[in-house]
Amino acid sequence: MNGQAIVVGGGIGGLAAAAALHRIGWQALVLERADELGEIGAGMSQAPNAMRCLDALAVGAQARAAAVPTHSAGNLRLPDGRYLQRARPGDPTPLLAFHRADLHRLLLEAVPAGSVRTGTEVTGLHQDRDQVTVTWKGGEAAADPLIGADGIRSTVRRLLWPDAPPPRYLGRTAWLGVAPAEGLPGSVTMGPGAYFLIHPLSRDRAYWAYVTACSRPGVRHDDEKAAVLGHVRNWHDPIPALIAATPSEAVTHIDVHDLDPLPSYVDGRVALLGDAAHAMSPDRGQGAGQSLEDAVVLAAALAAGPSVETALRRYDTERRPRTQATVRGARADGRRTTSPAAHRWMTTMVRLMPATLWRKGLTPDGNATWRWRPPHLPAPRAES
Numbered sequence: 282m283n284g285q286a287i288v289v290g291g292g293i294g295g296l297a298a299a300a301a302l303h304r305i306g307w308q309a310l311v312l313e314r315a316d317e318l319g320e321i322g323a324g325m326s327q328a329p330n331a332m333r334c335l336d337a338l339a340v341g342a343q344a345r346a347a348a349v350p351t352h353s354a355g356n357l358r359l360p361d362g363r364y365l366q367r368a369r370p371g372d373p374t375p376l377l378a379f380h381r382a383d384l385h386r387l388l389l390e391a392v393p394a395g396s397v398r399t400g401t402e403v404t405g406l407h408q409d410r411d412q413v414t415v416t417w418k419g420g421e422a423a424a425d426p427l428i429g430a431d432g433i434r435s436t437v438r439r440l441l442w443p444d445a446p447p448p449r450y451l452g453r454t455a456w457l458g459v460a461p462a463e464g465l466p467g468s469v470t471m472g473p474g475a476y477f478l479i480h481p482l483s484r485d486r487a488y489w490a491y492v493t494a495c496s497r498p499g500v501r502h503d504d505e506k507a508a509v510l511g512h513v514r515n516w517h518d519p520i521p522a523l524i525a526a527t528p529s530e531a532v533t534h535i536d537v538h539d540l541d542p543l544p545s546y547v548d549g550r551v552a553l554l555g556d557a558a559h560a561m562s563p564d565r566g567q568g569a570g571q572s573l574e575d576a577v578v579l580a581a582a583l584a585a586g587p588s589v590e591t592a593l594r595r596y597d598t599e600r601r602p603r604t605q606a607t608v609r610g611a612r613a614d615g616r617r618t619t620s621p622a623a624h625r626w627m628t629t630m631v632r633l634m635p636a637t638l639w640r641k642g643l644t645p646d647g648n649a650t651w652r653w654r655p656p657h658l659p660a661p662r663a664e665s
């Protein structure tokens with residue numbers, strides 16, 4: 282089988298889907314609402330499962346060159362600076378930290394020039410026996426299949442699953458930033474009801490995120506930088522200094538949402554992918570990684586055929602249980618790390634864990650999520 286798809290959304294998931302389709306010899310047209318492609322500035326980590334997908338998309342080497350190893354899972358601290366677990370110098374780490382824009386750029390480089398049409402907000406969708414037609418202001422296009430990779434507030438999801446509940450607010454709010462910083466190894470500091478994450482980034486920068494409980498969404502401040510600094514002013518170095526070094530306009534404040542499980546990610550010739558299908562809380566650092574997995578599994582299913590509809594059904598059967606379990610796990614992790622009541626229990630448990638056992642969990646196969654292997658993407662058959 283070989284054909285032509287439309288991907289709605291040019292984020293990490295949509296571009297990964299287009300790159301995966303390109304690997305198997307399909308064409309993909311990516312329709313992106315924004316006038317310019319790009320990811321706004323913050324960081325993220327990718328785990329071994331995601332890195333294997335980037336290898337399958339033939340961008341693994343470039344990704345490793347753009348990333349910095351982060352010991353965020355090896356250095357667990359308390360606000361007064363004490364270590365609950367501490368990575369030793371030279372310890373390997375399975376997590377790589379990226380500036381989001383770097384990961385996005387190298388996926389864009391993996392799709393053929395001219396595959397992305399910006400300034401195109403899809404507003405309508407119609408499918409018949411042979412193809413799916415999408416419409417936007419002043420235009421339309423048809424293909425088979427259509428991949429909805431248009432994020433947590435997906436239009437494709439709303440059009441095909443009108444009864445699906447809207448994103449769920451998880452009672453947590455987060456401030457993010459990128460600051461100049463040299464030589465930080467990566468860490469997580471666990472306070473009562475909040476945590477502070479640091480990832481080192483290339484070009485002598487560090488990404489930070491402060492996540493805390495908040496009973497309602499939409500609480501905003503005139504000076505977000507001062508607001509977050511107020512929360513961690515007395516936390517250990519370099520936390521206050523990192524925030525102070527972040528330009529005010531580079532401090533982002535978001536509310537944390539995820540999606541309740543959908544009964545299916547597929548309707549006929551349309552498949553949802555990434556956050557459109559299974560947006561999750563960031564607490565496991567898996568949202569983009571799961572979208573990379575989706576992309577590779579979807580392309581492998583389409584390559585195997587025999588028809589688009591059967592391939593999409595296989596994609597749905599394979600991806601739904603794993604991604605929905607990850608959504609549940611991330612939701613529960615976030616609840617624990619931002620609950621003052623769970624703080625004492627969590628920190629005691631981490632402190633009592635023997636360091637050897639803790640490090641064992643930090644190998645590339647250290648948990649079921651990281652252990653996952655992508656299917657093989659067959660090279661396109663030469664035209665006869």
Ligand SMILES: Cc1cc2nc3c(=O)[nH]c(=O)nc-3n(C[C@H](O)[C@H](O)[C@H](O)COP(=O)(O)OP(=O)(O)OC[C@H]3O[C@@H](n4cnc5c(N)ncnc54)[C@H](O)[C@@H]3O)c2cc1C
Nearest residue numbers: 290292293294314325326403432555556563566568569570
């Ligand atoms: C604070 C935070 C930290 C995170 N940290 C990590 C991490 O460390 N590791 C990790 O793997 N994940 C992490 N994630 C999750 C990750 O950011 C997302 O899962 C991932 O970016 C989702 O990619 P996507 O392409 O599915 O959706 P998006 O990035 O939301 O992309 C959707 C695209 O679709 C476009 N679009 C929307 N509607 C339309 C339309 N109607 N027509 C055309 N285009 C449209 C949008 O403009 C956008 O470009 C984090 C998330 C948050 C919030």
